[in-house]
Amino acid sequence: MGWGDLSKDEWDRLKPHLPANGRQGGRWASHRRVINGILYRARTGVPWRDLPPRFGPWTTVYDRHRRWCADGTWERILTSLQAEADAEGRLDWSLASVDSTSCRAHQHAAGARKETPTNPPKRGIPARHRSDEGLGRSRGGLTTKIHLACEGGRRPLALLVTPGQTGDSTQFEAVMERIRVPRPGGGRPRTRPDHVTADKAYSARRIRAYLRRRAISHTIPEPRDQRANRLRRGSRGGRPTGFDKETYKRRNEVERTIHRLKGFRAVATRYDKRAYVFHGTVTVASIRLWLRR
Template structure:
C-alpha cells in the first residue's frame, strides 16, 4: 500500500457500494481507480499528473465524474452511516457550522455562462467576495466529529439561510424496515444561527438546541421590556462541545483538494468532500 491509498479495512467498507459493470470490456481494477481518486483529492494535484500506478488518468477522471453525477460517494456515505447507526454508535448531539474555501483560478473556468442543466447549478456554487471566488461547505456532524450531512453553496451565502436545508439532509437509512433517522437529539451552533426562524424550526420539530444570542438581539429584547420575553436557555457546558465540528473541518482539510477548490463543477467538488467524509467514517469504525 502506497501513501494516500485505502487500507484493507477502508476498502472492505467501500467496495460493496461501488457499482459494477455487468457487460462491456473488462475495466480497470476498482481499488486501483479509487486509490487514484483518493490520491488526487489528498494531494490536490491535477488529474493529468496522477502517478502511472493508477492507470491512465483519463480512466480515473471519467470514473470519478460518472460517480459524481450519480451520487455514488454520497450514497455510500449514507450506507456506512446506517451500519454505524445499527450498532448504536452515532452520537446524535449534532453540531453544525460552515467553512469558506478559496476557489483556484482553474475552478472558475467553467465555460458555462448563462447555461443551466438539471445536474449542475448555474453559479456552480462559486461566490465572489473581497477575497475572490469562494465556496462554502456547510456541515452537520455527530458528537464524535463525523459528517452526517453537507451542503455546498457560494461563499457569500449566510449560515442562517442554509441551516434548515442542511438539517433536512440528515437521512441515516435503516438496515432493516423503517424510515431513515432524520431528527437529532440536540443541535449546537454558534451565533450565526441565532435568528428567530431557525430556533423556531427546531422547537417545531421537538429538537433541543444550544445557540448563543447575539449582542444586538439581547439589546433589542431588553429595550422591549416585558414584551421582549425571557432570554433563551443556554447551557455553557453543552456549548463547549461545539469545537467537535471545528475538528471535523480540520480533518477534512487535510485533503488539499478540499482546502482549495480546483473542481470546476459543484457535483465534482461535492463528490470529493463526500469521499473524504466517507474515509473519516471508515477510519472511526
C-alpha cells in the same frame, strides 16, 4: 499498497457498498485502484493529469469520479456507511453541530461553460447541480462555502456547497433536512439528533422555531444586540433563550471535523470547475473519515 491508500480493513468495509462491477459497453476497471487514485488526488490536490501511473490512466480515474458525482453514487456510499455505523452503535446522535467554512477557489476553478435553459448541460442535469457553480466573490477573490452538520464522533452527517458569500443562517434548514440515515431493519430513516449546537451566526427566531417544531433541543448563543433588543421590547420581546455553557463546549467537534476535511488539499482549495464535482470531492473526503476507525 502506497501511503494513503485504502487499507485492507477499509477496503473490506467499503467494497459491499460499491456499484456492481459492470456498465453499458464494458466492465469497470479495478474499483480499488481507481478509488485510491481519487483519494490520492483529494489528499494532495494534484492535477488529474499528474496522477502517478500506478493508478492507471488518469482519464479513467477522473471519469469514474465525475460519473459518480453526477449520478449521486458517492452520496449513496456515504449514506450506506453512516447506516452501517449507526447499526453498530458508532454514530453519536446525542449531539450534532452545524457550521460552515470558506474555501479559496483556485483560478482553474473558474471559466466553466455557462449552462442556461437554452444551453443545458451536455450530459443531462447531474446531482447537486448549481447554475452559479457554487462560486462567489469576496475580498480574497473567488470562494466557495461548505455548510455541514457533524455527529459527536467528528464525522460529517450532511453537507452543502454554496457560493462563498452565502450567509450561514440561510442554509441551516437545508443542511438539517439532508440528515437522513436509513435504519437497518427498514422503516423511516433517522433524521433528528437529540441536540444541536451552533454559533451566534445561527441565532434567529426562524431557526429556533424550526428546531422546536422538530422537537430538537438546541444550544445557540444569543448575540448582544439581539439580547438588548429583546430587553428593550419588554414582555413583547419574548422569553430569554436557554444556554448551557457545558454543552456549548462540545461545539469544537464541528471545528475539528472541518479541520479533518481540510486536511484534504482538494477540499481546502477548490480546483474543480463544476459545483457537483467539488461536492463529490468533499463527499469522498467524508467517506474516508467514516472508513477510519
